Amino acid sequence: EKEHQEKTKVKNIQGVELGRHEMDTWYYSPYPEPYASCHKLFLCEYTLKYFRKKKTLLRHLAKCTLRHPAGDEIYRSPPPPANDPTVVGGAVTNPPISMFEVDGKKSKVYCQNLCLLSKLFLDHKTLYYDVDPFLFYVLCEKDAQGYHIVGYFSKEKNSAEGNNLACILTLPPYQRKGYGRFLIAFSYELSKKEGRVGSPERPLSDLGAVSYRSYWTREILDVLREHKASLSIKDISDKTAIRTDDVVKTLESLSLIKYWKGDHIISVTQKIVEEHLKTIATQKNIEIDLNRLHWAPYR
């Protein structure tokens, strides 16, 4: 009922300014009054505090010393390779990125502000104020000015359903560059460190479903390629931390599964795996260097 009421609310805030970006919003978000009736909000990109006037934001920024999200930096991308003399004009490298872990209980206001911002681009999530039970993994691009928020995912500290991700967002200016995939991959790396399988909270949005399907497909095909010996659904799940029902669904969508006397049988040759991998070779893939992930499961 509450969800329905939220959904049918009319979009209020039409745009936000965040750092050097101006974004058009997609959905309603329950910013409190008087901010809710503003056409546009101005946000501090480090604290995610919101203002009605640019002037007030600038006054805040003059005093605000924070240059990164509140929380611990748990991942930093490796430095770019040393100058390669064979590359003329310089290769295109990804900007340096970092991941911060923010505890909803310790940094309540920051996390609430993050939820309010992300609701502007999500139509069905209803978490805004009760952030205590969640951890937030905030992805940033780094430059000389500071750490600029790109996107995030949230994760329940203790998920009864075994979810390894509650909510995921890449801010519009950063979409379609592989960051969504990076966030999803990161959520599964955390699950591997916990020694468990995981799955995203349902329902998925259309964009969420596309991104997960793409991630699962790639991961499963890679495992099938690496292990020439026959693998069971459980083997694939153990290696990827992808829950077995998600593995089955993905294999079904690729027509790589058969049923025999009530059992799933993976029916695949290396040639078929290679062919599928070829068709998805264009995926943008920002690697996670596991040596640079400093993280222990929540206790």
Ligand code: ACO
């Ligand atoms: N149209 C078609 N395909 C798309 C689009 C699009 N607009 N956006 C992304 N994709 C595809 C990409 O092509 C890519 O597929 P590929 O690897 O096979 O080429 C895949 O989705 C992932 O692309 P990324 O660039 O890694 O993802 P991105 O950074 O754009 O983030 C995300 C994806 C997080 C879903 C983003 O679209 C978003 O924030 N959307 C709004 C919020 C949302 O819907 N979140 C998910 C809710 S469900 C949940 O939270 C559990």
